[in-house]
Amino acid sequence: MLPSFRDEFLLPRHTDGTPAVYLCGNSLGLQPRGVKEAMHQELEDWANYGVEGHFHAKNPWVSYHEPFRRPLAHVLGAKELEVAALGTLTNNLHLLMVSFYRPTKERFKIVIEAGAFPSDQYAVDSQARFHGFDPKEAVVEFKPREGESTLRTEDVEEYLEKEGDQVALVLFGGVNYYTGQAFDIARITAATHAAGAVSGWDLAHAAGNLHLKLHEWGVDFATWCSYKYLNAGPGAASGIFVHEKHFDEDLPRFQGWWGHDPDTRFKMTREFKPARGADAWQLSNAPVFNMVALKVSLGLFEAATMPALRERSVALTSALLEALPQNDSYEVITPRDPKDRGSQLSFRVPKGRSLFEKLSAAGVICDWREPDVIRIALAPLYNDFDDVERFVSILSTLA
Structure with missing residues (x-):
């Protein structure tokens, strides 16, 4: 199976300094490490060439x-x-x-x-x-x-x-x-x-x-x-x-x-x-x-390819569904058949805002959508099976 490209991304930190469990790529993906250097290149070309950067920049702006x-x-x-x-x-x-x-x-x-x-x-x-x-x-x-x-x-x-x-x-x-x-x-x-x-x-x-x-x-x-x-x-x-x-x-x-x-x-x-x-x-x-x-x-994405990323996505979400603790306090409303879902799983949690806030306090970055859904996404470029394990462990203590 395709390995994670996790090291190619910058992960947010929890308040205790440890990497957060970032499960919010369905809302905002993480920053690739190469962005700062690539942005610097364009800033340098603007500084060095001015308008001529449209044709003489390393990556000409006109095209x-x-x-x-x-x-x-x-x-x-x-x-x-x-x-x-x-x-x-x-x-x-x-x-x-x-x-x-x-x-x-x-x-x-x-x-x-x-x-x-x-x-x-x-x-x-x-x-x-x-x-x-x-x-x-x-x-x-x-x-x-x-x-x-x-x-x-x-x-x-x-x-x-x-x-x-x-x-x-x-x-x-x-x-x-x-x-x-x-x-x-x-x-x-x-x-x-x-x-x-x-x-x-x-x-x-x-x-x-x-x-x-x-x-x-x-x-x-x-x-x-x-x-x-x-x-x-x-x-x-x-x-x-x-x-x-x-x-x-x-x-x-x-x-x-x-x-x-x-x-x-x-x-x-x-x-x-x-x-x-x-x-x-x-x-x-x-x-x-x-x-x-x-x-x-x-x-x-070119290095990873979409077929391989899709395979990894199915493996990650399937692993999470199998590992979820049985609990009446939430319901997964995303289809269980892999062909009917992507990388996101939606948890219906009646009056669940408090659970979302507890997850956030425990270092899980996901999101809440009114009126009753917590969304988590296992983006296959940078999420891995350790994220699955950490999320399930935290959820088990809270739900």
């Missing part, structure tokens, strides 16, 4: 985004022209929905999972409203069955088969932020297309977590943030995926200078000529300092 294509393609299961590092997640959702949410009077509904991350809910509501529809009618929130915590893929397929002629877009999260359920992207995408709708995905909790095959699965578009499993730092640059089948379509698109064909970009022509591929959705030049950590982290 800084280009080397990201290959590692992102490997992480997302895409072709290199289908991915681009740019923007932020919700901004990118809006940019992509400009192109791919094109409602008509008959086909106008957006299907999301109930309990989607609030920013996604706000985004689809505002898009429906922008197109003149009432979100209460246009946005369908797909809920689990009564008494269940997670969705069944067959229920989504059945809904789309029956009601799909009114659906314009299905926009799910690859992994639900609250329950930790990993959705069957291939099956839901196939059902979406069979209904004549567009398949879009928010991969904030899936990129760098699941073994994705976006091109093979035929996903139309996707976006993600890079500060969780991709370890790019708070507020780091996001990215997008657009399937190559859309490259030659005359899609509506918000346009900006950096989306222009790079061969003629600096001729400053009045007419916009889109770049080939996902780069056409770029608006502005790369925020270099905001992409340094992502560059370093993606180098580690």
